[in-house]
Amino acid sequence: MSHPNFEAQLDAYLDGELTAGDVRTLETHLAQCVECTRFRDRRLELRAAIVAGIPTFQAPPALRDRIRAAARTGSALETKRAPRRFTMRTLWRPLALAASLAVVAIGGWSLALQHVAGEALADNVLASHVRSLMPGHLTDVLSSDQHTVKPWFNGRLDYSPSVYDFAGRGYPLLGGRLDYVGGRPVAALVYGRRQHVINVFVWPTTSGPTGGSNQRDRQGYHMLHWTTPDYTYWVVSDLGLAELQDFAQLLRQADSIR
Amino acid sequence: MESSALARFEAVVLPHLDAAYTLARYLMRNASDADDVVQDACLRALKYFDGFRGEAGTSARAWLLTIVRNTAHTWRERHRPEALAVEFDEREHSEAIAERDPEAKETLGRALERLAPEFREVIVLRELQGLSYKEIGDVTGVPVGTVMSRLSRARARLQEALREEEVR
Numbered sequence: 001m002s003h004p005n006f007e008a009q010l011d012a013y014l015d016g017e018l019t020a021g022d023v024r025t026l027e028t029h030l031a032q033c034v035e036c037t038r039f040r041d042r043r044l045e046l047r048a049a050i051v052a053g054i055p056t057f058q059a060p061p062a063l064r065d066r067i068r069a070a071a072r073t074g075s076a077l078e079t080k081r082a083p084r085r086f087t088m089r090t091l092w093r094p095l096a097l098a099a100s101l102a103v104v105a106i107g108g109w110s111l112a113l114q115h116v117a118g119e120a121l122a123d124n125v126l127a128s129h130v131r132s133l134m135p136g137h138l139t140d141v142l143s144s145d146q147h148t149v150k151p152w153f154n155g156r157l158d159y160s161p162s163v164y165d166f167a168g169r170g171y172p173l174l175g176g177r178l179d180y181v182g183g184r185p186v187a188a189l190v191y192g193r194r195q196h197v198i199n200v201f202v203w204p205t206t207s208g209p210t211g212g213s214n215q216r217d218r219q220g221y222h223m224l225h226w227t228t229p230d231y232t233y234w235v236v237s238d239l240g241l242a243e244l245q246d247f248a249q250l251l252r253q254a255d256s257i258r
Numbered sequence: 259m260e261s262s263a264l265a266r267f268e269a270v271v272l273p274h275l276d277a278a279y280t281l282a283r284y285l286m287r288n289a290s291d292a293d294d295v296v297q298d299a300c301l302r303a304l305k306y307f308d309g310f311r312g313e314a315g316t317s318a319r320a321w322l323l324t325i326v327r328n329t330a331h332t333w334r335e336r337h338r339p340e341a342l343a344v345e346f347d348e349r350e351h352s353e354a355i356a357e358r359d360p361e362a363k364e365t366l367g368r369a370l371e372r373l374a375p376e377f378r379e380v381i382v383l384r385e386l387q388g389l390s391y392k393e394i395g396d397v398t399g400v401p402v403g404t405v406m407s408r409l410s411r412a413r414a415r416l417q418e419a420l421r422e423e424e425v426r
Contacts, residue, residue: 008410015384017391017406046417050385053366059279063293067275067300071267135277135388 010040014047014142027145044152048140048178056134121182122225122234126218128179129199129236132188138197139175139190149176153187161187161202161231164254171198171247181234191247198237198247205232215241224248228255267307271300274319277387278326284382285330287371291337299329320393327379327397369419377412384409 006029012018013026030036132138141152146163153161156178165173171191179188181201191198205227213226222244224235235248278299282292302325303310310321370378379398383389389397394405 007414008406011410011413012391012406015391015409042417043413046413046420047385049366049420050381050416054370054386055367056386057276057280057283057292059275059296060289060293063279063296064272064275066297068268068272070301071264071304136384136386138388 006036007039010036010043014040014043016142044141051137051140056136122216122218122223124181125201125234125236126221126223128181128188128201129221130219132177132179132190132199133197138177140177142175144173144175146173149173149189152176153178157185157187159187159204161189162255163189164251166191166247166250166254169250171250193237193239193243193247196237196239198235198239198244200251201234201236202231205230215245226252231255263307267304270310270318271303271307271322274322275300277319278322280386281323281326281379281382282330284370284378284386285327285375286334291333295330295333296326298333299326302329317393319387320389320396323383323387323389324397331375365423366416366420369416373412373415377408377415380405380408381412381416 009018009022009026013023018026030040141149143149143152144165144167146165150160150163153176161176163173163176167173171193174190174192174197177188177190179186179201181203184203186201186203189200189202191200213224215225216223221236221238222241224233224244226233226248233248233251235244235251237244237247239247275296279292279296282295282299283289286292286295299322303322306325310318370381373381376398380394383394383397391402391405391409394409395402398405400408
């Protein structure tokens with residue numbers, strides 16, 4: 001592959017816009033070109049910086065009301081504008097962070113509140129899942145190659161999560177993401193099933209009983225949770241429960257023979 | 259508007275209002291102009307809604323964003339012709355920002371605001387709203403190949419800005 005065209009090609013690759021044939025050509029080239037690999041890594045860093053540093057905005061409620069009113073009356077909106085409005089910056093990330101810190105505070109409080117903390121953690125995991133579904137938030141590293149996703153976490157986390165590709169079983173790996181759950185940075189691995197997204201949150205088990213598992217439903221999402229002596233897992237999706245349990249089973253099997 | 263069409267408009271178009279507002283914010287670079295542009299765009303969307311036959315979801319979003327993008331362009335020509343002129347000289351524009359706020363330091367958001375509109379819009383559409391190249395081509399009225407090269411050039415510029423930010 002010629003280098004002059006490489007930057008745009010690589011962008012298209014990371015955007016998931018290359019044809020399968022071009023992907024193969026490019027991955028072959030990447031495997032043997034240090035310069036291009038470095039270029040790719042810088043682009044992934046840029047993507048993370050954009051997610052962290054460039055906000056999306058919410059339409060001001062007054063604007064939404066005016067538009068809805070205009071649709072209802074069928075008449076043109078008043079030409080008179082609303083008074084110049086303040087900036088509606090998105091408060092999502094600070095709020096999410098505050099929620100996370102609240103979870104830490106609750107968790108550290110006392111054993112009596114452990115159940116509450118567990119529920120708060122589930123809320124926290126669910127919020128991360130929902131947030132990941134917003135445009136542009138799903139993956140920091142977009143790749144169906146487990147050998148690309150796993151090393152991506154090096155230097156970003158103090159552990160190395162196991163990454164599998166279950167494409168052969170109908171659950172292709174879509175990529176990975178650095179997330180913040182329960183007061184710590186965690187790995188979120190993203191798998192797909194038809195049009196459904198499955199988020200797998202995984203972090204090292206630090207305390208408490210292991211081996212248990214449970215399932216809960218919230219806001220139309222299924223959440224599966226289990227712990228092993230090594231890792232704590234949360235799996236969240238709007239996929240049907242039977243299929244999600246099938247996926248979780250694959251994950252447990254893969255982990256047990258690791 | 260009769261009630262079934264109204265229900266359809268509310269179900270199909272209004273879910274994308276935040277996306278529309280975000281695009282307008284980055285195209286107009288201030289909140290009050292963005293407010294005006296989105297309002298005008300939605301009026302047009304209402305007017306032409308009968309002509310819209312797309313499925314709910316992504317294509318409705320692309321349709322609304324196309325209208326927002328075109329409205330923003332018209333609006334700038336009509337109300338802020340000087341803003342168009344300024345954009346031909348990015349350096350001059352960045353100095354104008356520096357004059358307004360001498361404490362301002364380079365950030366990624368600022369670098370995005372300084373990009374020429376055709377670069378700024380592809381970044382917003384791709385990175386913030388996750389549109390496909392095809393959809394971005396539809397919204398901006400250029401071929402997919404042009405989308406691809408604009409995105410790549412825009413990212414290269416943001417990357418420079420990021421490096422400068424880190425050096426500081």
